[in-house]
Amino acid sequence: SKTVVIIGAGIVGVNVADELVARGWRGKDVTVIEQGPLNMPGGSTSHAPGLVFKTTPSKTMSMFAVYTMEKLLGLKKDGVSCFNQLGGLEIATTPERLDELRRKHGYALAWGIDAHIINADECLKLWPHLNSKAVLGGLHIPSDGLALAARAVQILIERTKKAGVNYLESTPVTGIKKTNGRVTGVTTPRRTISSDIVICCAGLWGVEVGKLAGVTIPILPLEHQYVKTTSVSALRGRPVNKHMNAMNAEYPILRYQDRDLYYREHGEQARLSRIWLGIGSYHHRPMPIDAATLELGPKHVDEKHMPSRRDFTPEDFDEAWALSKEILPMIQDCGIEDGFNGIFSFTRDGGPLIGEAPNLEGFWVAEAVWVTHSAGVAKALAELLTTGVSSLDLANCLLTRFEEVQLSPAYTHASGQQSFAEVYQILHPYRQTSAPRDLRLSPFYPRQKELGGIFLENAGWERPYTYEANAKLLRSLPKEWQPVDRDAWSAMNYSNVASVEAWKTRTAVAMYDISAFHRFEVSGPGAVRLLQRLTTKNIDGEPGTITYTLFLTERGTIRTDALVVRISDDVFWVKANNANDLAFLQKAARHQQKQIPNQWVSIRDITGGNCAISLWGPLAREVITSVSADDFSNKSFPFYTVKKANIIGIPVTLLRVSEVGELGWEIVASAEYGLRLWDALYSAGQPHGLVAAGRSAYDGLRIEKGFRTWGADMDSEHDPFEAGIDHAVQLDKKGFVGEAALRRRAKPAKRLRCLTVDDGHSMVLGHEPVFHEGKPVGYVTSAAFGYTIRKPVAYAWLPSHVGEGDAVEIQYIGTKIKATVAAEPLFDPDMSRSLS
């Protein structure tokens, strides 16, 4: 096998070594280099209190946590494991939090984690010292608990050493060697160590190690306060049970998120005379750290002196201390025995950073990883290194997921602090994020503002969701298009104006700004070869053709989906999903060129240099022909073809496609023409009832048409057949990536199904558990109101035996909503509207 250097022997680095060895990597080919002493390296892991709350809205993150818990439970020494399964209790002191816990209960059931919503009395039974006046209820997850992270590190070091892994301690990595875009080794003060692969598991030093390699690692280390009280008399004198005896805590780990606080017990091992309470606080100002100022290769490390431990700033803890005394009156008389400001890293979206650097082959990272997810992340990384594919979808974890604008130090600085502030907040899926905003604006933005556009941020783009200017049309909405009432949560950041925009799209014509949708130009003599190898359909048609196709993983699952547009013989546009797709294509192109130099391919992100408007609706042809002399008849411009044309003298490229199931065109122009193009179409459309429409209407129209969204409805965990898009695979095509695996895949055990809500109005938003015959069997992927069919629609993964016509229930904030598995698509199954 190839040689590997892992930088950092924290919980992540040692797990990566262990997971590689477990997958057959030769131990002697793996070297772990740690700047601190191995028995206490001094990174975040060395002082982490180790609370493991597993459940989040993200399935991948929750499954990372489940795997970590299981691994730590099995990691034993002297009969004692590295996980103290005390259970986790999250309490609510506000009705809003109680609803949030109900949603979280839903996520737990969706991901297969046993969880219970309990009332205030039950909370008090689990944690008798809670303030009974404050607690409204809680979420109890019996399998949560405490990771003994530092102990796990030592056991894993022992285990991997036995397998031949080399460890160098008190050895800082001070340089990364590279040749021709490939990593070749690392330097330390004493010597250079050659290596085919270098994995950065340097925790909060990640930014600095990244700099050595010339790789941007967008994390922000921040201080986070942790305190141990003096001995708490109320906690003493309990009968000793097995947990307390071996692992110094007995009560469930406790979260009080309304005030950004969490708690655990710290008992003296096998001696219950003294028990402290540990208090973790995010209830303070963000305190970012410049990793460059931290000591490299610390001379001395002990319990109280670690480079990742900063001096306690008591004034930042004052409020947290008062709030803690209120919620746990037993500590009224206690003082603070030990307090410190610990450091760990945050990312823009709270996810970790996993994978290979886009600009340096062989340089991999596993950064911004909590103890909670450590073994799961390590496993995913080891899978990528050994098989090329992780068993869990990593789209929201990959290092390559950020756009260029999201990689600047200023962006990381601002967004990392925002992440810190939000860590325990109730976050709506359609929330307005604060800074950084207004980074990427389409040229239509001034007009959209005039129309009262409501924007949400995505990948740096301001994307319009609705236009308040359309509110005046609410009065003329026909009865069958009137909006239905929503509950407060699903109504948040939603405007009924979307009904108007949907109505106009189906009955007249609407224009949608789709500038933010990723467009990559793939060109050069090797373009056909590259795309033929990567896609599930024959894309080698005449210039002018458009193909909906999939890029598969080596396991035959869906890496991404795309429209491949053949502009000319060796120029294609690939309309794909995200920045990961760009990095993937660029890497594939580099490999091809290495193998066959004359088959080079250039991959360019042309999203931002262009702008795009989708003109959709039964009257789209009337509008477009009034601004262009070109021929837009069905005969000369059929569905799924592309053409260059002129609109009031502006050169544009038109794609005859529709993502909402209507006649229409995507009109792409160079950005400098944007404003003129918008104005021309907008005014030409007025006699036909045209409106500007946003993402809310779009979501409802596309879902009732049955179009899947990659990343929400399907991802790299699913094959095309279970996702119900067999039509995107050409079974007579040979030799594409994933083909062999696809042919071997077993009959689907689960399927992506379309559900309609029986009562016609109860909304769900995604990630809710779905019950069949009383048991949770699956989960909702995406959901929206189906404006034309006048019912909420949800897509959901369900076992194959649950079929069309079956009754199911969706658990939504503690209520069960009745729904039915429907035949799909719900709207225009024969495509007559798109083809008209």
Ligand code: FAD
């Ligand atoms: P580290 O443990 O920091 O390991 C990185 C290692 O890399 C270090 O040992 C460092 O010395 C070494 N290194 C860095 N640069 C170099 C170099 N150039 N050469 C050689 N070696 C290098 N997480 C939870 O899940 N639950 C919790 O309850 C929890 N509580 C926390 C409380 C506090 C106060 C803090 C600060 C963090 C907490 N965390 C918690 C977060 C968690 O501790 C970290 O996310 C996790 O430990 C990171 O592990 P790591 O292996 O990536 O980093």
